[in-house]
Structures are given as structure tokens and as C-alpha cells.
Amino acid sequence: MRRHYQKHDWRNHNRPQQHQKTRVKTSTIIIVWLIILALFSAAVFGIYKGVNTLVTHKDSIIAGISPMANNTLQTLKGYKDNIGEYKDDLITKFNNAWQEWQAERVATQKATEEAQQARKAEESLEKAESEKRRIEELEHSVVDQVNAIRTQRGSSPLIWDNELYIYSKQHSEDMANQRRLFHTSMYEPYAENAWGGEGSTSWTANTIVESWMSSQKHRTWLLCPHLKHIAVGIATSDNGMYASWTFWRGETWDADWWYVDDTSPPDWWY
Numbered sequence: 001m002r003r004h005y006q007k008h009d010w011r012n013h014n015r016p017q018q019h020q021k022t023r024v025k026t027s028t029i030i031i032v033w034l035i036i037l038a039l040f041s042a043a044v045f046g047i048y049k050g051v052n053t054l055v056t057h058k059d060s061i062i063a064g065i066s067p068m069a070n071n072t073l074q075t076l077k078g079y080k081d082n083i084g085e086y087k088d089d090l091i092t093k094f095n096n097a098w099q100e101w102q103a104e105r106v107a108t109q110k111a112t113e114e115a116q117q118a119r120k121a122e123e124s125l126e127k128a129e130s131e132k133r134r135i136e137e138l139e140h141s142v143v144d145q146v147n148a149i150r151t152q153r154g155s156s157p158l159i160w161d162n163e164l165y166i167y168s169k170q171h172s173e174d175m176a177n178q179r180r181l182f183h184t185s186m187y188e189p190y191a192e193n194a195w196g197g198e199g200s201t202s203w204t205a206n207t208i209v210e211s212w213m214s215s216q217k218h219r220t221w222l223l224c225p226h227l228k229h230i231a232v233g234i235a236t237s238d239n240g241m242y243a244s245w246t247f248w249r250g251e252t253w254d255a256d257w258w259y260v261d262d263t264s265p266p267d268w269w270y
Contacts, residue, residue, distance in 0.1 A: 131236075139232040141205035142243070146222050146230075149213070153223060155268070161229035161248075164190060168233030168246035175244075176237035193218045193245035201236040208243050216269075217259050218245075225268050227251050 140160070147157035167190050175181055181194045193212055197203040212218040221227070227247050234243045258265055 135234050135236070138205055139234050139243075142208055142232045142234075142245070143230060145205055145209045146245075149209075150223060153268070155223065155225045156228075158227060158230035161231050164229060164231035164246050164248065165233060168192065168231040168244040169235070170233070171244045171246065172233040172235040172242045175242040176235040179237060179239050181242070189249055190246055191221075191249050192247070193221050195243040195245075196240060197242075198240035201241050203241050212245065216265065220256065220259070220265065220269060221245060221247060223269060224252065224256050226253050226256060 143158065143160060150157055171184060171192060175194065175196065181196045183194060184190070184192065195208055195211055197207070209222075212222055222245065228251055229248060231246050232243060233246065234241065236242070255266055
């Protein structure tokens, strides 16, 4: 026996419910638009009413605002005057500060320059003192070397004479200033060996003594047994060094001046 089943169209069965949902949605949209329109109309009406009120009460509003505006303008004017005064005061203070800074800078620079000059002067003085000590040591070293030679030959050592040193030093300085060798007048109470070394200011005592010992005439006044006192003065210049071996003429004998008459040296010379 066959069973028969009745077919149902489920799509047609759901159509009434879909139509109902569409109607509800459309109604909701219409209501929302009506609300928006009502709010917009109210806003427009409110604006219109506000503008109308402003126009109507324009004079009273202006009358109320005018004092406030005047007060504000007066206040701003006062601020302007105060700002102007503050600006002038600020400019004055700035100028004063700038002038003080400039004066301080100049004073600092001057103090720095003076300190530098003082330091240079001190260094120059120290250098001069050091050079003076070096020359004095060199002068005495020359005498010491000559005395050592004299002692080896049986002659008495020479005594340093401060008065002779003044003449000797002056003569060497004169030669250094004139950049040449020369002798004092024969009428002076003293005489000297003169020496010059160009190209250096660092000549040694040994060099000076050897130079005099290698010359017949100069050797005489290093070895002469009749001399008792001596002094050596040394000076320098930009072209070299100059030295004077200075002794008293009165301590010499006529025979000591053997080379003046072109005769042979005395026995003690050899």
C-alpha cells in the first residue's frame, strides 16, 4: 500500500511575516524623519526668535556693551602705556648691562695684557740674569785656566781686580757694540789683550785661552811673571762674543814689551 505525502511550499508559508517586517521598518523610518524635521523646525524657529530678539533689543544691548567696551579699551590702553614704560625700562637696563659688560671685558683684557707683559718682563729678566751669570762664570774660568798654566810654569797666579774689571767690561762692550776689535789708548793706565769670536755667543773659556796662547804677543800678557792683578771682561752681540784680558801697565817692565822693538821673547815666555 503506498503512502502519499502532501507537499508544502515553505516559501509561500513565510511571505506574510516578511511583509509585516517591511511595514514596521518603513514606519520607523518615517517616524525618525518626522522627529528630525520637528527638531530642525524648532532650531530654525529658535534662531529666528533669537535674531528677532537681538534686533528688537539692539539698542539696549549696545548700550550695555558700550561701557564694557570702553572699560576694556581703557584697560588695554593702560596696558599699552605700561608695556611702553616697561619696554623703555628694559632697554635702559639692557644698555646699562651692556656697557658694564663692555667695561668689564675691556678691564679683563687690559689686566690679561698687563699680566702677559709682566710675565714676559719677568722671563726676560730671568733670561738676562741667567746670561749674566753665565758670562761671569766664563770670565772667571778664563782667569782660572790661565792661572793653572802660570802655576805649571812657576809663575804666581794672578789676583782678580775689581777696578780693572770695570775697564775690561766696558772695553768688551764697546767692541761688541762696534762689532770690531780695537785697543785702548797707550796713555791709559791699563792695557789689554782683545779677542773676538764671530758667529756664536757660546764660545768656551778654553777656546779663548788657546787663541791667546797661540799668539806670541797675546801669550806674553798671560805668562808675564811681573803681573800681579788681572780682570777679564766678556760681552756679546748679535754677531758674536768679545773678550778683554786687562792688566795694569805699571806692573810691567820695559823688557816685557819685547815685540815693540821687534826683539826675541824673554826667557819666561817659552
